[in-house]
Amino acid sequence: xxxxxxxxxxxxxxxxxxxxxxxxxxxxxxxxxxxxxxxxxxxxxxxxxxxxxxxxxxxxxxxxxxxxxxxxxxxxxxxxxxxxxxxxxxxxxxxxxxxx
Amino acid sequence: xxxxxxxxxxxxxxxxxxxxxxxxxxxxxxxxxxxxxxxxxxxxxxxxxxxxxxxxxxxxxxxxxxxxxxxxxxxxxxxxxxxxxxxxxxxxxxxxxxxxxxxxxxxxxxxxxxxxxxxxxxxxxxxxxxxxxxxxxxxxxxxxxxxxxxxxxxxxxxxxxxxxxxxxxxxxxxxxxxxxxxxxxxxxxxxxxxxxxxxxxxxxxxxxxxxxxxxxxxxxxxxxxxxxxxxxxxxxxxxxxxxxxxxxxxxxxxxxxxxxxxxxxxxxxxxxxxxxxxxxxxxxxxxxxxxxxxxxxxxxxxxxxxxxxxxxxxxxxxxxxxxxxxxxxxxxxxxxxxxxxxxxxxxxxxxxxxxxxxxxxxxxxxxxxxxxxxxxxxxxxxxxxxxxxxxxxxxxxxxxxxxxxxxxxxxxxxxxxxxxxxxxxxxxxxxxxxxxxxxxxxxxxxxxxxxxxxxxxxxxxxxxxxxxxxxxxxxxxxxxxxxxxxxxxxxxxxxxxxxxxxxxxxxxxxxxxxxxxxxxxxxxxxxxxxxxxxxxxxxxxxxxxxxxxxxxxxxxxxxxxxxxxxxxxxxxxxxxxxxxxxxxxxxxxxxxxxxxxxxxxxxxxxxxxxxxxxxxxxxxxxxxxxxxxxx
Numbered sequence: 139x140x141x142x143x144x145x146x147x148x149x150x151x152x153x154x155x156x157x158x159x160x161x162x163x164x165x166x167x168x169x170x171x172x173x174x175x176x177x178x179x180x181x182x183x184x185x186x187x188x189x190x191x192x193x194x195x196x197x198x199x200x201x202x203x204x205x206x207x208x209x210x211x212x213x214x215x216x217x218x219x220x221x222x223x224x225x226x227x228x229x230x231x232x233x234x235x236x237x238x
Numbered sequence: 239x240x241x242x243x244x245x246x247x248x249x250x251x252x253x254x255x256x257x258x259x260x261x262x263x264x265x266x267x268x269x270x271x272x273x274x275x276x277x278x279x280x281x282x283x284x285x286x287x288x289x290x291x292x293x294x295x296x297x298x299x300x301x302x303x304x305x306x307x308x309x310x311x312x313x314x315x316x317x318x319x320x321x322x323x324x325x326x327x328x329x330x331x332x333x334x335x336x337x338x339x340x341x342x343x344x345x346x347x348x349x350x351x352x353x354x355x356x357x358x359x360x361x362x363x364x365x366x367x368x369x370x371x372x373x374x375x376x377x378x379x380x381x382x383x384x385x386x387x388x389x390x391x392x393x394x395x396x397x398x399x400x401x402x403x404x405x406x407x408x409x410x411x412x413x414x415x416x417x418x419x420x421x422x423x424x425x426x427x428x429x430x431x432x433x434x435x436x437x438x439x440x441x442x443x444x445x446x447x448x449x450x451x452x453x454x455x456x457x458x459x460x461x462x463x464x465x466x467x468x469x470x471x472x473x474x475x476x477x478x479x480x481x482x483x484x485x486x487x488x489x490x491x492x493x494x495x496x497x498x499x500x501x502x503x504x505x506x507x508x509x510x511x512x513x514x515x516x517x518x519x520x521x522x523x524x525x526x527x528x529x530x531x532x533x534x535x536x537x538x539x540x541x542x543x544x545x546x547x548x549x550x551x552x553x554x555x556x557x558x559x560x561x562x563x564x565x566x567x568x569x570x571x572x573x574x575x576x577x578x579x580x581x582x583x584x585x586x587x588x589x590x591x592x593x594x595x596x597x598x599x600x601x602x603x604x605x606x607x608x609x610x611x612x613x614x615x616x617x618x619x620x621x622x623x624x625x626x627x628x629x630x631x632x633x634x635x636x637x638x639x640x641x642x643x644x645x646x647x648x649x650x651x652x653x654x655x656x657x658x659x660x661x662x663x664x665x666x667x668x669x670x671x672x673x674x675x676x677x678x679x680x681x682x683x684x685x686x687x688x689x690x691x692x693x694x695x696x697x698x699x700x701x702x703x704x705x706x707x708x709x710x711x712x713x714x715x716x717x718x719x720x721x722x723x724x725x726x727x728x729x730x731x732x733x734x735x736x737x738x739x740x741x742x743x744x745x746x747x748x749x750x751x752x753x754x755x756x757x758x759x760x761x762x763x764x765x766x767x768x769x770x771x772x773x774x775x776x777x778x779x780x781x782x783x784x785x786x787x788x789x790x791x792x793x794x795x796x797x798x799x800x801x802x803x804x805x806x807x808x809x810x811x812x813x814x815x816x817x818x819x820x821x822x823x824x825x826x827x828x829x830x831x832x833x834x835x836x837x838x839x840x841x842x843x844x845x846x847x848x849x850x851x852x853x854x855x856x857x858x859x860x861x862x863x864x865x866x867x868x869x
Contacts, residue, residue, distance in 0.1 A: 161851045169847075234845025 145186045153179030164230045166218050170211065177207050242295070243323040244308045246288045246333065247372045253281035253365035261358025271357055278361030279344045282368055286337035293330045301327060301728065303442070305378065317437055324378035324442065327729045331575060331722060332375040332507055335582050339499045340368050342706045346590050347491040349702040350597060360400065360489070367393035371500050375507060380429050380439040383508070387425070387472065390501045391418050397496060398488040410487040417481040421471015428464030431456055445514025458515050462522030465512055466529075469505030473559050476533045480793055482556055486548040490593030493548060498555045498589050499582040506562045506578050510571040513730055517569070517653075524654050527567025531648070531662045534560025536790065538669040542676070543786040546603050547592045550677050554629065555585060557666060564663060565644045569653030569733035572723035573643045580636035583717045584628040587710035591622035594699045594707065595681060600692050605677065610686035614696045617704040619682045621711035626678045628714040630671035631754040639718030641667060642750050646743060650735040660746075664753060671757020679765040 152175055159172030181200045188196030218228075225232045256277045260269035269277075296304060303326040311319040325333070344364060351360050370389025377383040391414075399411030433439055435456035436447055448458060469475070474482035485497050496502070509516060509526065516523050534557045541553035558581050565574035596603055598615050612619040628635035631642065645667065649660035686693065698704065723732060764772050776783050785791070 157851075157855055161848055161855060164848075230847050233847075 142186060142190055146183060149179045149182040149186065151179070152176070152182060155179075166221070166228050166230055169230070170214055170218070174207065174211070177203060240308045241306050242288050242292050243304065243306045243325055243376055246285045246292065246337070247308075247323065247369065247376055249281045249285040249288070250365040250368035250372065253277050254362050254369060257358050257365060258362035262356070262362060267358065269358065271352075274358045274361050275348050278365060279341065279348065281365065282337060282341040282344050285368070285372070286334075286341050289330075289333045289337045292325055293334065296325060296327075296330055311381075319381055319439075320379065321382055322378040322440070323376040323382075324440075325376065327726050328507075328510060328575065329375055331579060331726070333372065335579055336368065336371050336375060336500050339582050339586050339710075340364075340371070340495060342709060343491050343495040343499070343586060343590070346494075346593070346703050346706040347489075349700040350491055350593055351489065352700075354489075356400070360397075363393055363396050363400070364492075364495070367397065367496060367501070371504075374504055378440050378442065380432065380441055380444075383441070383511075384425065384429065387468075387504060388422070390496070390504065391415060391422075391472070394485065394492075394496050394501055397492040398485045400488055400492065404487075407487040410481075410484040414481040414485050417478050418471045421468045421478055424464045424467025424471075426468075428461050428468065431461055431464065441511055445512065448514045448518050458519035459521045461515050462512075462519035463525060465508060465515070466505075466522060466526055469508050469563075470529065471505075472508075473502050473505030473563070474533075474556050475505070475529050475560065475563060476536065477792075479533060479537065479556050480796065483549050483552040483789070486546070486552050490548065490589060490596060493552070494586045494589030494593070497552065498585040502555065502559060503562070503578045503582070506559065506566065506574055509563070509566045510575055510730060513571045516566070520654060523567050523569065525567070526563050527648070527654055527659060530560045530563025530565075530567055531659050531666070532560070533557070534564065534666045535662050535669075538666045538673065540786055540789050541673040542669060543783060545605050547595065547605050547608070547677065547681060548589070548603055550605075550673060551585070551588055551592060554588075554670065554674065555581075557670060558585065558629070561641065561644050561663065561666070564648055564659065568647050568651040568655045568659070570644065570647035570651060570723075571730040572726035572732055573640065573647055575726060575730070576722035577640035577644055579720070579722055580628070580640040580714070580717045583636055583710055584625040584714035587621055587625035587707060587714050588629065590703070590707055590710065591618050591625065594618040594703055595622075597699050597703070598696050599688065600695055602688070602692060605680040607687055607689060607692075608681045609684045609688065610682070611688075611696070612682040615698045617698060618707060621704075621707040622682065623678060624711040625714045626674045628717075630674050630757060631667055631750060632671075632758070633751055634718065636714050636717035638751070638754075642747055643723065645750055646746060647733060647735070649742065649746060650739040651733040652736055653733040655733075655736070664750065667750060668753045668757050671754045672761050675758045675761035676765050679761060684766065 156172045156174070156176030156179060159175065160169050163169055163172065181203055184196040184200050184203070188194065188200075221233060222228060257269070257274055259265045261267060261274045292304065296302075303324055305322060305324055307320045307322040309321040311321050313319075344361070347360065347364065351357055354360060367390060370386045370393055372386070374383055374386025374390060377386055395411045395415040398414055399408045402408045402411075429439060432444055436444055438444070447455075471478045482497060482502065486493055488497070516526070537553045537556035537560060541550050541557065544550045544553060558577070562574045562577050562581070565571070565577060594615065595608070595611065595618060598611070598618070599608065602608070624635065628637040631638045645660055645663050648655050648663050649657060688696070699707075764775060788794075
């Protein structure tokens with residue numbers, strides 16, 4: 139198993155861990171953190187492929203992902219704060235007001 | 239260039255606008271009765287004066303038709319549609335009758351409608367009618383004529399339903415309008431055919447085109463029949479005559495002006511105006527003659543048994559219009575116009591006289607509740623008697639001359655005259671004399687059958703009404719000496735007569751006088767004698783009497799054949815199937831589909847974010863698997 143394969147395996151592991159966390163955990167903050175984990179997995183795969191093909195596009199895209207992730211979390215945290223102020227809980231099951 | 243002719247047409251319109259805005263609810267009734275009278279009567283009189291001036295101009299110009307283009311209506315490609323006015327001998331007579339008789343009826347209305355709360359509205363409508371009627375007779379193009387044609391229909395509708403509080407009046411107005419639409423469809427088709435063939439609707443050009451053998455382009459018979467269908471609607475001929483008797487729901491001056499003297503003669507004018515077409519269409523002319531004489535005959539039979547004074551006059555009008563069409567059908571166009579003129583005089587006089595009677599009797603119209611009025615309202619009686627004698631054809635009054643000429647040409651014209659037509663027409667003339675003198679007897683002579691309560695108030699009408707009656711009675715008496723056919727002859731030549739029949743002229747003349755006198759004598763015998771005599775007659779012919787009082791049950795027949803199927807189709811097909819089932823059903827179905835689909839899909843929205851995340855994950859996996867297999 140060479141280095142590239144190992145790095146990709148780690149990336150898949152990170153991503154799967156994050157996805158699993160989003161699906162099974164009920165705490166909103168934890169779910170957000172899991173989403174960051176998924177992003178990191180993707181970033182890792184991006185830089186791996188960039189190195190393998192000796193291009194810079196992948197590495198540049200990682201910086202874009204960082205910026206977007208920062209902006210996203212900067213919006214998500216206040217939303218979570220507002221939700222918590224409304225319902226006094228971080229449990230996701232409490233937030234089902236739009237249920238059809 | 240707009241000039242006198244345009245002014246003749248526009249003056250009544252101005253009257254309509256002034257009275258319609260200032261003297262009705264619309265403008266808050268700011269104008270008083272004096273203003274309404276001055277505007278409503280003054281402008282038609284002015285139009286009459288201008289009409290006389292135009293006739294003098296026409297004479298001075300050697301009878302070359304005056305043409306005025308007032309306005310270019312539309313320019314489509316190379317065809318231009320102008321509002322142009324055309325003034326020749328025929329127009330001259332029509333305009334003089336319309337403005338002249340129209341003006342005196344306006345004056346009469348001042349007295350008749352004095353106590354009506356919608357005085358201003360009435361005069362506004364009357365002026366509107368006059369405007370459209372003048373547009374009709376002055377228009378050079380069939381299109382302008384048609385605008386006038388529809389406009390007088392509108393005015394007629396408004397005036398029949400003038401007292402619309404009573405539902406029956408409103409219904410009568412509707413009936414008149416709808417019946418006319420049937421005829422108008424024919425008229426429109428005729429116009430389409432003509433336009434397609436000639437690219438113009440100017441009537442003088444169309445006549446000229448037919449004169450030089452345009453029959454190859456479009457069959458004259460087709461055009462003739464289509465236009466005649468229009469005429470049957472407006473002029474109340476079989477089978478579209480049913481609206482006119484009901485139109486008597488309007489105020490009596492309206493009946494005199496619109497439903498006797500002017501509007502209903504528009505069909506006669508149309509056929510005379512398009513004589514160039516009919517000269518080339520012997521089949522259409524024969525149809526006109528047959529319809530005319532049949533209408534004259536059947537309407538006269540109905541008139542014999544009617545008891546409402548205005549209904550008798552209405553059927554008499556239909557009958558006389560039938561005479562005019564008979565004359566048109568045998569090619570005697572000038573004679574038809576002659577009868578139109580004399581009929582305008584005596585029928586206006588009769589209607590206005592009837593109005594005076596109704597006025598005197600506080601609204602009573604049933605002849606069974608009249609009688610012996612001669613001494614109480616003498617002016618009305620004398621004028622009415624003169625007009626009755628005129629319509630009955632007693633010499634030397636107006637009706638004698640015109641009717642006799644119609645009978646003569648029906649007998650001897652080379653363009654379709656036949657002894658059979660004469661026979662039916664002569665029988666009609668006899669009945670005319672009979673029912674008119676019956677009317678005179680039941681109303682004015684014999685013993686009074688008036689309610690004592692009403693009798694108390696019987697009074698002669700004011701001068702504005704009696705003066706008009708006297709004027710019209712004088713015209714009815716001497717109108718026959720106006721040589722209308724002679725005046726029109728250069729434009730509408732009289733048909734040739736069969737030479738071998740010429741020696742019949744004097745005997746037939748004597749015979750028609752005898753017929754009128756026989757009618758008079760019969761009416762005097764039946765209705766002048768004891769009431770039992772008329773009663774016995776009625777009992778002997780009970781079945782016939784029922785048929786006639788029921789007006790041959792044509793209204794009922796139309797109701798069965800047209801009205802009820804139409805209601806059935808409208809209700810079952812259009813309302814229940816089309817509207818409710820198909821239209822509403824489609825929309826309801828679409829709404830239900832949306833609602834059910836929404837309910838079904840709404841179940842997916844559980845509100846659980848985890849489930850959504852699962853779906854997303856499954857989606858991703860599915861997409862990956864798919865791309866694995868396909869890339």
